[in-house]
Amino acid sequence: MSATGWIRDRLAGQTPGAVPGRVTGTWPRTALALPFIGMALVLSLDFFSNTEVTVEPALTSVPALAAVVSRRTWYPLLIGVLTEIAAFLMAGYNEVLGESVHSATVFAIALVAGIGWVSTTLRLRQERALAEAQLVAEIARRVLLRPVPERVGSVRAAVHYAAAHAHVSIGGDLYEVVNTRHGVRAVVGDVRGKGLAAVETAAAVLGAFREAAHQEAALDRVAGWLAVSLDRALHENDHPGIEEEFVTLVLIGLRSDGTAEIVNCGHPAPVLLRAGEPVRLLEPSEPVPPLGVLDPADVCPPVQRLPLSPGDRVLLYTDGVIEARDGAGVFYPLVDRLPHCAEGGPVEVLNRLHQDVVRHVGHKLGDDAAMLLLQYEPAGPHLPVQGGRPILAKGAPPVRD
Numbered sequence: 001m002s003a004t005g006w007i008r009d010r011l012a013g014q015t016p017g018a019v020p021g022r023v024t025g026t027w028p029r030t031a032l033a034l035p036f037i038g039m040a041l042v043l044s045l046d047f048f049s050n051t052e053v054t055v056e057p058a059l060t061s062v063p064a065l066a067a068v069v070s071r072r073t074w075y076p077l078l079i080g081v082l083t084e085i086a087a088f089l090m091a092g093y094n095e096v097l098g099e100s101v102h103s104a105t106v107f108a109i110a111l112v113a114g115i116g117w118v119s120t121t122l123r124l125r126q127e128r129a130l131a132e133a134q135l136v137a138e139i140a141r142r143v144l145l146r147p148v149p150e151r152v153g154s155v156r157a158a159v160h161y162a163a164a165h166a167h168v169s170i171g172g173d174l175y176e177v178v179n180t181r182h183g184v185r186a187v188v189g190d191v192r193g194k195g196l197a198a199v200e201t202a203a204a205v206l207g208a209f210r211e212a213a214h215q216e217a218a219l220d221r222v223a224g225w226l227a228v229s230l231d232r233a234l235h236e237n238d239h240p241g242i243e244e245e246f247v248t249l250v251l252i253g254l255r256s257d258g259t260a261e262i263v264n265c266g267h268p269a270p271v272l273l274r275a276g277e278p279v280r281l282l283e284p285s286e287p288v289p290p291l292g293v294l295d296p297a298d299v300c301p302p303v304q305r306l307p308l309s310p311g312d313r314v315l316l317y318t319d320g321v322i323e324a325r326d327g328a329g330v331f332y333p334l335v336d337r338l339p340h341c342a343e344g345g346p347v348e349v350l351n352r353l354h355q356d357v358v359r360h361v362g363h364k365l366g367d368d369a370a371m372l373l374l375q376y377e378p379a380g381p382h383l384p385v386q387g388g389r390p391i392l393a394k395g396a397p398p399v400r401d
Helices: 003-012 029-048 056-069 075-094 100-144 195-215 219-237 334-341 346-361
Strands: 155-162 173-180 183-191 247-254 259-265 271-273 304-307 313-317 369-376
Touching: 029 056, 029 075, 056 075, 056 100, 075 100, 100 195, 155 173, 155 346, 173 195, 173 369, 183 195, 183 313, 183 369, 195 219, 195 247, 219 247, 219 259, 247 313, 247 369, 271 334, 334 346, 346 369
Parallel strands: none
Antiparallel strands: 155 369, 173 183, 183 247, 247 259, 259 304, 271 313, 313 369
8 A cells, every 4th residue: 555545544534334344424534635736725815815804713614624534533623733733823923912813813723723622532432333333223124134135036136225214125015036836926015104013014924924925825815814813913013003004915825837926905906917919917806805804714815817928927015116206296206117127037127127216216215115126937847956055967068047
């Protein structure tokens, strides 16, 4: 490392990130030159101006600026000392060393430098605390919302999740994809409410789904299992306002014969993307309330069945997508905009779709938004499948996803 690089590293410091080893910062290191530029501007203004009024008090802004751009607590103090020297040089040049304006400026510079040291220290402590909270949230997200493999059984899958809060990577939306003996099964849901209670509820629903998806052959019975687990979790955790707690979700199962089964419990309808056909909402045959509204024994939603062809894609999402509004209050037109974002693989489609939603809103989304895209791509008829990928004979060319 060069000498100048060593100096920049010591002056700028590092801001701890949410993930170990990741360094983030608010200001570039070149911003450390701003206090010196400000000091030079004040000195030049005083030297070249013909007025008899001294601009020495303007030097008090220099240590304040140092506190803003620095990542080192001692940097405002160093700039304060240099500014004091500049103040004495300016006062000597203007012959005002004995004047009250000089004494007041010297005192103000020392005071501002001290305040800058305190504020920098407190800010760094808050940033470290925030980084630790972000790390905990990231760990919780990875445990609760596990990464979705690119290939699961007979489908290619991709997920995109955006939390509403800027410094939190997890909220009340939930998703999961599992490969079972009954086929590939997935869930996307939205927990009413925010905060820790919503995360606890989402964890209960996901834990129940991961078990029920393997145990229950019928998809409607999976929904009933989730309703029982949700009711038990709400009463065990003694959630406030338990009477108003509910979860909207949609379950989808893709059987080996290409039949898709869908169970919708008060959730936005999935979207079917099929080549050569308009985008279609897969509305349920009859409305079903969210889980938590009915007694668990009364939860028996209808199962919607749909034959899929290779290449067909089903998009599941939460209301944070379709309820995103622009400045005029217009909701995001998912069905109209989705065909413009449908090129490429599942990951590219979801990334493009999220960017389109953000452009529609004009700023960061105000609600959690989760999207799960499943593309039906069965293995060849003579190729057995293990771990979601075809098993090839020795020497056979690889199969591209």
